[in-house]
Amino acid sequence: MTRGPVRLDVAVSYALPRTGLPAAVSFRKWVAAALKGRIREADLAIRVVDAKEGQSLNRHYRGKDYATNVLSFPAEVPEGLPKGVKFPLLGDLVICAPVVAREADEQGKALNAHYAHLTVHGVLHLLGWDHEDDKEAEAMEQLEREILAELGIDDPYAGER
Numbered sequence: 001m002t003r004g005p006v007r008l009d010v011a012v013s014y015a016l017p018r019t020g021l022p023a024a025v026s027f028r029k030w031v032a033a034a035l036k037g038r039i040r041e042a043d044l045a046i047r048v049v050d051a052k053e054g055q056s057l058n059r060h061y062r063g064k065d066y067a068t069n070v071l072s073f074p075a076e077v078p079e080g081l082p083k084g085v086k087f088p089l090l091g092d093l094v095i096c097a098p099v100v101a102r103e104a105d106e107q108g109k110a111l112n113a114h115y116a117h118l119t120v121h122g123v124l125h126l127l128g129w130d131h132e133d134d135k136e137a138e139a140m141e142q143l144e145r146e147i148l149a150e151l152g153i154d155d156p157y158a159g160e161r
Contacts, residue, residue: 007088008032008044016050017127021097022115023136030116033147041088044126046095046119054096069099070118072125093122109156113148117156 010031012024027046035042049057054067061071075089095118104114121144131137145155 007041008035009088011043011045012048013045014048015053016048016097020101020111020132021048022112026112026115028117030151031123033119033151035127036147036150038127039090042087042090044123047092048095048097051096051098054094054099057094066078067096067099069103070095070122072122073127074126090123091126093119093126094124095119113153113156116151116153117144117148120144121128 008028008031010024010028012027014021031042031044031046039043051067053070055065057071058068059065062068063071071094072091073094074091091099100118102110103109104111107114109117116150120138124140124143129136129140129143141157145157148154148156
């Protein structure tokens with residue numbers, strides 16, 4: 001667990017009108033909660049996109065021809081980086097607004113709570129967490145629950161199991 005002040009730079013961009021979307025300050029708060037005690041310095045970008053861009057990125061990078069809720073692109077440390085040089089770039093998140101809105105509606109979740117969950121989920125992927133098997137999924141979901149509880153957000157997985 002990392003202690004002390006955290007230096008965080010989160011760039012948020014919107015590829016569609018911001019009406020009904022969380023403010024950049026909300027995304028920064030959710031990222032900070034996900035990183036708390038885990039990392040001391042991080043730069044990352046969040047891009048909120050429409051379904052067309054979300055589908056295009058998912059097809060290009062994952063070979064899946066549909067828009068998905070969140071895509072995580074971890075940064076790669078450049079080869080030959082001198083020892084001791086800090087590399088705070090964590091990566092990029094792409095969040096597809098129409099998919100998030102549809103899921104929140106279908107699952108009866110508050111829209112901002114669902115955005116918070118998917119932001120935390122994406123940041124954990126940037127930190128190396130995954131859910132390829134049941135054991136990994138359970139550990140990641142438990143961590144998400146704990147982070148979201150600190151933000152005052154209900155368990156996003158309640159009722160799923």
